[in-house]
Amino acid sequence: xxxxxxxxxxxxxxxxxxxxxxxxxxxxxxxxxxxxxxxxxxxxxxxxxxxxxxxxxxxxxxxxxxxxxxxxxxxxxxxxxxxxxxxxxxxxxxxxxxxxxxxxxxxxxxxxxxxxxxxxxxxxxxxxxxxxxxxxxxxxxxxxxxxxxxxxxxxxxxxxxxxxxxxxxxxxxxxxxxxxxxxxxxxxxxxxxxxxxxxxxxxxxxxxxxxxxxxxxxxxxxxxxxxxxxxxxxxxxxxxxxxxxxxxxxxxxxxxxxxxxxxxxxxxxxxxxxxxxxxxxxxxxxxxxxxxxxxxxxxxxxxxxxxxxxxxxxxxxxxxxxxxxxxxxxxxxxxxxxxxxxxxxxxxxxxxxxxxxxxxxxxxxxxxxxxxxxxxxxxxxxxxxxxxxxxxxxxxxxxxxxxxxxxxxxxxxxxxxxxxxxxxxxxxxxxxxxxxxxxxxxxxxxxxxxxxxxxxxxxxxxxxxxxxxxxxxxxxxxxxxxxxxxxxxxxxxxxxxxxxxxxxxxxxxxxxxxxxxxxxxxxxxxxx
Amino acid sequence: xxxxxxxxxxxxxxxxxxxxxxxxxxxxxxxxxxxxxxxxxxxxxxxxxxxxxxxxxxxxxxxxxxxxxxxxxxxxxxxxxxxxxxxxxxxxxxxxxxxxxxxxxxxxxxxxxxxxxxxxxxxxxxxxxxxxxxxxxxxxxxxxxxxxxxxxxxxxxxxxxxxxxxxxxxxxxxxxxxxxxxxxxxxxxxxxxxxxxxxxxxxxxxxxxxxxxxxxxxxxxxxxxxxxxxxxxxxxxxxxxxxxxxxxxxxxxxxxxxxxxxxxxxxxxxxxxxxxxxxxxxxxxxxxxxxxxxxxxxxxxxxxxxxxxxxxxxxxxxxxxxxxxxxxxxxxxxxxxxxxxxxxxxxxxxxxxxxxxxxxxxxxxxxxxxxxxxxxxxxxxxxxxxxxxxxxxxxxxxxxxxxxxxxxxxxxxxxxxx
Numbered sequence: 001x002x003x004x005x006x007x008x009x010x011x012x013x014x015x016x017x018x019x020x021x022x023x024x025x026x027x028x029x030x031x032x033x034x035x036x037x038x039x040x041x042x043x044x045x046x047x048x049x050x051x052x053x054x055x056x057x058x059x060x061x062x063x064x065x066x067x068x069x070x071x072x073x074x075x076x077x078x079x080x081x082x083x084x085x086x087x088x089x090x091x092x093x094x095x096x097x098x099x100x101x102x103x104x105x106x107x108x109x110x111x112x113x114x115x116x117x118x119x120x121x122x123x124x125x126x127x128x129x130x131x132x133x134x135x136x137x138x139x140x141x142x143x144x145x146x147x148x149x150x151x152x153x154x155x156x157x158x159x160x161x162x163x164x165x166x167x168x169x170x171x172x173x174x175x176x177x178x179x180x181x182x183x184x185x186x187x188x189x190x191x192x193x194x195x196x197x198x199x200x201x202x203x204x205x206x207x208x209x210x211x212x213x214x215x216x217x218x219x220x221x222x223x224x225x226x227x228x229x230x231x232x233x234x235x236x237x238x239x240x241x242x243x244x245x246x247x248x249x250x251x252x253x254x255x256x257x258x259x260x261x262x263x264x265x266x267x268x269x270x271x272x273x274x275x276x277x278x279x280x281x282x283x284x285x286x287x288x289x290x291x292x293x294x295x296x297x298x299x300x301x302x303x304x305x306x307x308x309x310x311x312x313x314x315x316x317x318x319x320x321x322x323x324x325x326x327x328x329x330x331x332x333x334x335x336x337x338x339x340x341x342x343x344x345x346x347x348x349x350x351x352x353x354x355x356x357x358x359x360x361x362x363x364x365x366x367x368x369x370x371x372x373x374x375x376x377x378x379x380x381x382x383x384x385x386x387x388x389x390x391x392x393x394x395x396x397x398x399x400x401x402x403x404x405x406x407x408x409x410x411x412x413x414x415x416x417x418x419x420x421x422x423x424x425x426x427x428x429x430x431x432x433x434x435x436x437x438x439x440x441x442x443x444x445x446x447x448x449x450x451x452x453x454x455x456x457x458x459x460x461x462x463x464x465x466x467x468x469x470x471x472x473x474x475x476x477x478x479x480x481x482x483x484x485x486x487x488x489x490x491x492x493x494x495x496x497x498x499x500x501x502x503x504x505x506x507x508x509x510x511x512x513x514x515x516x517x518x519x520x521x522x523x524x525x526x527x528x
Numbered sequence: 529x530x531x532x533x534x535x536x537x538x539x540x541x542x543x544x545x546x547x548x549x550x551x552x553x554x555x556x557x558x559x560x561x562x563x564x565x566x567x568x569x570x571x572x573x574x575x576x577x578x579x580x581x582x583x584x585x586x587x588x589x590x591x592x593x594x595x596x597x598x599x600x601x602x603x604x605x606x607x608x609x610x611x612x613x614x615x616x617x618x619x620x621x622x623x624x625x626x627x628x629x630x631x632x633x634x635x636x637x638x639x640x641x642x643x644x645x646x647x648x649x650x651x652x653x654x655x656x657x658x659x660x661x662x663x664x665x666x667x668x669x670x671x672x673x674x675x676x677x678x679x680x681x682x683x684x685x686x687x688x689x690x691x692x693x694x695x696x697x698x699x700x701x702x703x704x705x706x707x708x709x710x711x712x713x714x715x716x717x718x719x720x721x722x723x724x725x726x727x728x729x730x731x732x733x734x735x736x737x738x739x740x741x742x743x744x745x746x747x748x749x750x751x752x753x754x755x756x757x758x759x760x761x762x763x764x765x766x767x768x769x770x771x772x773x774x775x776x777x778x779x780x781x782x783x784x785x786x787x788x789x790x791x792x793x794x795x796x797x798x799x800x801x802x803x804x805x806x807x808x809x810x811x812x813x814x815x816x817x818x819x820x821x822x823x824x825x826x827x828x829x830x831x832x833x834x835x836x837x838x839x840x841x842x843x844x845x846x847x848x849x850x851x852x853x854x855x856x857x858x859x860x861x862x863x864x865x866x867x868x869x870x871x872x873x874x875x876x877x878x879x880x881x882x883x884x885x886x887x888x889x890x891x892x893x894x895x896x897x898x899x900x901x902x903x904x905x906x907x908x909x910x911x912x913x914x915x916x917x918x919x920x921x922x923x924x925x926x927x928x929x930x931x932x933x934x935x936x937x938x939x940x941x942x943x944x945x946x
Contacts, residue, residue, distance in 0.1 A: 495799075
């Protein structure tokens with residue numbers, strides 16, 4: 001287990017719709033000595049509801065932006081977004097060793113998905129385009145690149161986390177991801193500006209970019225959703241996995257806020273309703289924690305930042321030095337996934353997915369691939385092997401939306417039935433596209449990042465119906481890199497000239513023969 | 529006339545044709561049993577995105593699972609081929625290679641028949657040579673081993689020509705409509721084949737006379753083929769359940785959405801083309817194919833089979849998604865016109881150019897895409913050499929076809945153009 005630090009800030013506003021700000025920082029030590037930290041800042045705009053796209057022509061009703069960030073709120077209102085999830089991550093979340101993350105969205109790079117009501121005034125796609133451009137401006141990220149080349153509607157894997165208003169029109173999901181976009185300081189600064197106390201006080205003051213972006217894994221998330229009873233909820237999250245063993249000279253997994261973030265909490269955020277640091281306590285080894293937690297629930301220690309003495313530095317120390325475990329038991333994850341792209345050719349290859357089910361019972365999961373058109377699947381070659389033999393009944397319920405060259409991505413989704421305690425090898429042949437020279441990025445030889453595949457474990461209904469319940473969170477595989485054939489970028493003029501010359505040469509010769517008459521000429525004999 | 533000297537042996541039997549044809553067939557069947565298709569299926573010079581067997585299988589798979597194969601994706605085969613393969617024909621790799629071989633044997637037999645019809649003989653000593661020139665032509669049998677559907681297009685092309693030579697109007701027009709349906713570029717063969725249908729297929733190269741075909745008759749033929757074409761289009765729409773197959777199949781021929789390398793001149797040109805000039809040059813390249821039709825048909829109006837032959841050569845060089853079998857059928861058709869051999873100006877240069885290009889193309893393709901030691905220009909350069917080789921063969925064929933009318937060279941005289 002990781003130590004989890006949870007920060008919790010909550011703000012109250014009395015008049016009108018209230019906004020609550022809750023900040024939590026949770027930390028937990030993982031079995032291999034790493035520390036997972038999650039910051040979560042929750043603002044609830046009580047009684048508010050998302051904008052109905054049918055009212056986009058009318059003037060919007062006034063909103064309270066006392067605590068709810070105005071910059072984000074205006075975007076949500078202008079594009080009538082019901083639910084929004086934006087995550088920016090760097091690195092691969094290692095499910096096999098770290099277990100499930102506390103926030104599900106850990107796919108490499110940028111991922112944006114939103115549920116929006118359909119409307120006649122502005123279509124979902126129009127508003128989606130506006131939304132991603134507005135968010136690109138707000139968070140200084142290349143979200144504008146999440147265009148038609150990457151946008152899909154995977155409804156089954158991305159179900160709304162909140163509730164959807166009961167309007168006359170239905171809701172649609174739009175999803176896009178950009179694995180090459182990594183989170184960095186320029187994204188954190190606008191993120192901090194959305195917080196009511198910025199990074200001046202409270203738990204947010206621990207968000208020190210020098211330390212966060214030095215972590216083994218780090219990512220931020222912006223989640224907006226609507227709960228019918230409560231109102232609009234904004235959750236700003238930041239997750240990071242630190243390695244205290246890396247910096248410490250002694251081989252001990254001790255950590256403190258000072259050692260992890262190079263900062264202490266000097267004062268609490270005055271507008272936060274609650275503000276807590278939550279730490280998971282080890283169960284089977286000797287340790288000490290200081291200061292004394294405000295309360296302990298099970299194996300979780302809770303520190304109330306408001307009431308504890310400042311400056312607050314929470315320290316956790318182990319009695320013994322750390323030794324790396326020989327085996328990892330990821331009991332929280334039902335299966336582990338390895339996805340690779342095989343083949344040395346730049347024209348074709350094979351996608352290989354190895355899934356190991358650890359559980360003693362069969363596990364069902366939705367396997368979703370959203371692939372830019374650069375890599376095209378040959379679905380007829382899809383094959384599932386268990387222990388080297390082809391087995392039927394593992395793949396079912398194929399949903400396939402073929403790509404459109406130079407625009408739409410592929411959506412490929414199957415329902416997998418993973419036999420108990422066995423390893424399933426999925427293979428599928430792929431062809432790699434040949435791009436126009438203008439479609440290549442400036443560093444074309446580097447290759448293209450392909451988005452992670454998404455596995456959603458399912459609890460099936462009575463009759464294997466598609467209306468299955470999502471049991472646990474999504475599991476993201478690692479991103480892939482595909483090496484596409486490149487033309488010579490310095491050659492456009494030469495190619496145009498060469499090809500046209502050959503064509504003109506043949507054309508000229510043929511027409512010369514066809515149009516000029518043949519005549520017989522008598523040769524003059526020079527001697528006579 | 530060239531035919532008169534050949535007409536006399538027609539009473540004589542050549543039993544060795546059947547035995548040698550059997551030997552060729554046995555050799556081809558043995559090759560097909562070697563299961564080379566797995567190694568050859570990724571060779572880009574052998575099958576284009578429009579003719580690849582892998583894509584065909586993908587389309588059949590999607591079709592059988594109730595997913596429209598034409599709703600995007602890279603399936604670009606005609607709905608007619610899709611329905612044939614999805615219902616009648618076997619889906620096994622082994623049976624498919626036998627089918628492809630039998631198809632090639634049929635095509636070579638048709639080619640022999642075309643020659644016999646042209647020479648107006650029942651048998652000839654050249655039969656074996658002609659059958660071998662098709663069946664053992666590496667440009668023909670390698671795409672066939674890679675299970676490229678261009679082999680079927682070739683057979684249909686030769687069948688159309690044979691039916692036209694025999695004067696079977698409706699059958700010719702139906703086969704022609706089918707051919708155009710499978711491969712849109714073959715539209716340019718429509719005028720010479722209609723002319724061929726209206727006249728005879730005998731060699732008039734040596735004694736050119738203006739043709740006396742009535743335009744009205746040609747228009748009737750054209751109307752009938754349009755009718756068949758409409759019917760086939762409707763059937764395709766029924767099979768595909770809509771009209772989305774048109775931009776996927778015919779549209780691809782004109783707009784080149786897939787830039788996979790092939791032996792033609794289009795792919796690298798449009799890879800390197802500036803975006804704002806792309807539609808213009810797509811138009812230029814398509815119109816460029818059509819521009820040859822009228823001059824060739826006018827100049828060879830006395831021998832429309834020869835005009836067809838020249839236009840097949842144009843297609844093999846300039847159409848958008850070529851495979852080796854497109855130039856292959858042109859080269860094999862040289863066997864039908866033995867009368868022009870003495871008048872070819874540079875057959876050795878043409879042969880050497882072809883040898884050069886056909887050895888370098890697979891090599892450079894491999895160096896670029898698999899080894900990573902060459903770049904795109906290597907393969908592009910070899911396709912340019914290939915285009916030159918095709919051009920040399922084409923120009924030589926045009927020259928010989930016109931030069932033959934003047935007769936054998938005489939000491940002290942030269943033939944020049946005005």
